Amino acid sequence: MMPRQLAVAGALALFALPPAASAQDAPPIAERTAQSDLPLEGPRAATRIGHASLSISVTPATRSIAGRALHQVVALSDTAQLQFDLDPRFAISEIVVDDVAVPASGWRNPDGLLTIDLPRPLGAGERALVSIMYTGVPHVATNPPWDGGFTWATTPGGEPWIATSIQGEGCDMFWPCIDHSSHRSDSLDLMVTVPDGLVAAGNGRLVAERDNGNGTTTFHWQARDPSNYGITLQIGPYELAERTYRSRYGNEIPLMFWHLPGHGEEAERLLGELADQVRFFEEVVGPYPFADEKAGVAETPHLGMEHQTINAYGNAFRRDPLGYDWLLAHEFAHEWFANQLTHASINHMWLHEGIGTWMQPLYLGWARGQMYYDAAMWENRKAIVSRVPLVPPEGQLPDYNDRAAGWGTDIYYKGAWIMHTLRALVGEEVLSPALTELTYGTTDPQPGAIRPVNRTTEDFRRILQAHGAGDLDWFFDAYFHQAALPRLEARQEGTTLSLAWQTPSAMPFAMPVEVRVGDSIVTVPMAEGRGDLSLPDAGTSWLADPRNLVLKQDDAIDAWRAAERRRGD
Structure with a gap:
């Protein structure tokens, strides 16, 4: 996600955003649902989702969804219950565990913590197949992507145009999940059913498109290692621009841009930028992590978001005097710093946003010269607030939207400037391999052998020191754990x-x-x-x-x- 300061006020003005028909009647978002990364306790800590299968039917006319989550759950320790996060506005009609229907008295979800009494307890290492059927009108985002939920818009041609953006509030806004940064399923099947004429662009690879013969079409996507908040619905009357990129590692990467009708020429231009950015990242950091699936972009009615392999793009193809599309570059950086390297908790969110933001001036310097790097870094410097620590103590959840504190700004710009200063301190010969190891868990990542990693700020310090940076306790304490700048x-x-x-x-x-x-x-x-x-x-x-x-x-x-x-x- 990008900081609010970079929002272009006119981005949404190009398109019609009709008022939510039932907005005044919709319940406010539940306190628990509005939060993400709440401490893992009880049954939420005792299980993980090995495979997630989500079947979601989207009805634009009523702004409602009907879903079935079929989760393969793995017990990490003995447990007699399962718990998932799910917005309580959804009505649950059926829960089945290993073909055994759970009676209505066996589940409850008053506050967004769905608790299920198991027909039989699970021992550590055991698995269960859990089916959850639910329906409802999802929360409408009031200021997407910074305030999460669904965006129900219409294109200039009057067709439905729908997107989800859930980074701050989490996956429980539209599917039952374990809403914590440290959790991601090993694999995902995502089946999205929409009215005929619409396309559902999704995570991973498209494995099937089925005409249901009843005025709807189902798009079946498969993805590996999806991040929780990176799973998305992006729906519209899309057309597809695509090309294939030959990587320096010898593999081929599908580049795909789902765009609205009439935007094909501009989408092709941005695919050219995307190919150049792949070349930069693979040279500077390492191989594109999801080359076996795609590098995808979908045009959306909100500004943007780093949905894994299908980044949301709503910058209206604006030209920039720096010679690149800043939004495309920022969200694409998140394929490495958010989707491949994922923070272990939201307290370390600067690892996503700060390193990702630094990649933008770094790319400009690589592509256009030092002056462009310096110009971008100067703009970043002016935005630093530094009123609260960049890495709050564990257990203390930071507030992204607290503008007075400025943490939601500093994770971008202060984080980028810390990287700039760190490079000056330890040198490229230390920082480069350390950044690669931080991102992949190895200094020699190879396509086909890459799995996402969860990281903390302390992991970064430890890796830097292992690569010869020397004692950095003083550096990390001053910049990450103190509010005021030196x-x-x-x-x-x-x-x-x-x-x-x-x-x-x-x-x-x-x-x-x-x-x-x-x-x-x-x-x-x-x-x-x-x-x-x-x-x-x-x-x-x-x-x-x-x-x-x-x-x-x-x-x-x-x-x-x-x-x-x-x-x-």
């Missing part, structure tokens, strides 16, 4: 320039500082958070951090931001 104090007395880092961290901030002295650049080590430099004479000009390699407090940005706020008032 401040660089500089004082000249005669020919002596004294530098000192100030940070709330108890550990000395040992970030070396480049100093331009006259026409030369020298590096001051700052091992204990301070260092001195002798100048040729007292009148010699100097500038600390002339290449802006270090993320640090900048009073000018704060003064500018305060002035902008006053002007807005």
